[in-house]
Amino acid sequence: MQILINILQTCSLYLIVAISYAIIYFVAKFFHIAHAAVITIAPYFVFLFSQQCGLSLFVALPLAILFAVLLGLITEQFVYKPLRKYNVQPFTILIASLGLYVVLQNIISMVWGDATLSIRVSEVKIGLNIFGAYITAIQIITIAVSATTFISSIIFFSYTNLGMNMRAVSSNTELANIFGISSNQIIFWAFALGSAFAAIAGILVAFDTDMRPTIGFSLFLYGVVAIIIGGIGSHWGLLFASLLLATAQHLGAYYIDSKWMDAIAYLILIIFLIFKPFGFSGQRLKKIEL
Amino acid sequence: MKKTVYYLVFLMLITFAGCNNNTSTTIKIGASLPLTGDFASYGKRARNGIDLAVSEINISKKYTDKIEIVYQDNKGGPKESVNIMNMFATINKYPIVIGGASSMETLAMLPIANVNDVVLISPISSSPDLSMNDNFFRVCPSDAYQAVMMANWLKELKLSNVALLYVNSNWGVSLKNQYIKNFEANGGKISIIESMNEGERDFKTQISKIIKANPEAIYCVSYGAEGGIILKQLKEFGYKKQIFGADVWSSPELLKSAGDAAEGVYLIKPAEYTGNRFVEFEKKYKAKYKENPDVYAAYSYDVAYIIAEALSNTDGSGKEVKRYLLKMNGFDGATGITKFDALGDCNTKQFVRLQIRNGIYKKL
Helix, strand or coil, X not given: CHHHHHHHHHHHHHHHHHXXXXXXXXXXXXXXXXXXXXXXXXXXXXXXXXXXXXXXXXXXXXXXXXXXXXXXXXXHHHHHHHHHXXXXXXXXXXXXXXXHHHHHHHHHHHHHCCCCECCCCCCCCCCEEECCEEECHHHHHHHHHHHHHHHHHHHHHHHXXXXXXXXXXXXXXXXXXXXXXXXXXXXXXXXXXXXXXXHHHHHHHHHHHCXXXXXXXXXXXXXXXXXXXXXXXXXXXXHHHHHHHHHHHHHHHHHCCHHHHXXXXXXXXXXXXXXXXXXXXXXXXXXXXX | CHXXXXXXXXXXXXXHHHHHHHHCCCEEEEEEECCCCCCHHHHHHHHHHHHHHHHHHCCCCCCCCCEEEEEEECCCCHHHHHHHHHHHHHHHCCCEEEECCCHHHHHHHHHHHHHCCCEEEECCCCCHHHCCCCCEEECCCCHHHHHHHHHHHHHHXXXXXXXXXXXXXXXXXXXXXXXXXXXXXXXXXXXXXXXXCCCCCCCHHHHHHHHHHCCCEEEEECCHHHHHHHHHXXXXXXXXXXXXXXXXXXXXXHHHHHHHHHCCCEEEEECCCCCHHHHHHHHXXXXXXXXXXXXXXXXXHHHHHHHHHHHHHCCCCHHHHHHHHHXXXXXXXXXXXXXXXXXXCECCCCEEEEEEECCEEEEC
């Protein structure tokens, strides 16, 4: 039972990160590694506003998400957009993005230090006991937020104007431009939305297990693995991929050894790349390079 | 033409610089420490301690030889450490090298020191793998010693069924092995052994397994950052029995992360010496660096003094220095008496048992 709850929580986290990144990758189609920095910086903003400036959490949380979104947008406006103007290869953008991540991560450790920081406010409490398993309030919130994100993202892409425009840009950028949809504007919105979800994921993790300047990257990597396994553009694929990853990792750690948690995740990735390179959903996306 | 003049001036400058070096009579000592990277906090405090000691040695009348320390940043990595050690030993030909904060760095440097007859002294590295009959000395106690102390403590408390959770690093694995050896020799039974990776943030699976095995207590060999989260998650899982930690759990990071979940946790660590020499050192250190010294700064301070002693009592070659250190009478420094055994270890330092009560470490 305990292991089930552990799996559920990990799966929820992977799912939020996967969705946040899928939105950006779906539309912009390049590797935005600095996304990991957005995940990391959000809880640090919470720390800044709530503990260093003394604001209440209800003000600090939205502010932190807003600032993290701003960071995502700044990277898009001032780094990626100028690069796209020169029609560079996605590979070049990948390298630029990697450099950006290293710079941002080092800025975080310069400002706040490398040591663990905590944004938790209450005392550590014994978790709620459900059938002999323990679950804490923040874990329940994580699972609930993840479910909400999942459902609202499905609705967004199927029923709203912006969502459908994003799909249009994703399937054929030039054609969408001809039909009067500005691809740059749509990518801008994708970055805003993706960064907001990333910030939420980062804050949830930090509330549970505190933060260091490197927490974003491993979470981001698992998100990317989930996207590759699940296939881009399929919500159910992402859900199944996150669930598969979390289950394999936790069961592997439980029955074999926790040393193997990372190895198992990448083993699954390799198996999928060999046998089902387009992911669970099997959808072949057009025009994807890299 | 202009270029040629520049080259000539440049050449002259180099020659003069060389001349200056030759006329100085101070003895140069190499120091390979992590001044940037994950272990930078250790390296920087070690440098502070050494610098403080050297500034005193060079104005004192007791030591005829003046010392100059040449620092190189090994970034906490074995690769850089090897490069630096090669340079120190074969190009600079320094007789003594201070170094290695983490045991990983020191283990990488030691073979080069042995081949070139260089004495390697570390203020921080505690891995038992370094205890060999060779050119290595350290002023901090070996982990083998800590493992013995922990096993004896558990025996005194009549805890014979204890779970073990350790971090998969050079330090964690060697302390784990030593502990298992001693604990089982004392008649203890290890109910379950679980590992974690450095930098991991979620230990729920390991903790689930440990709680299911139902031990009488848990001994956890991990760093402070991981330790804090482990304690928090143990409490969230309703674990109420005793928890024991390694010496590095005496870090502020652990308390910050664990908060009230750290209450009642036991640990052992090398005792902070409180004799006159330490009080004096603490006062000078605070005046110079405007912060409190930790035990590693004090160890490093002693290292510099021990080197000064060795240099003024020998001809300054690596072989002679080694011979002197092995038969040196106890050196009375800021961390108490330092006397090396045949393996270059220092087992004259005391350990202290602590418990966390109301957010502070209380001596037991």
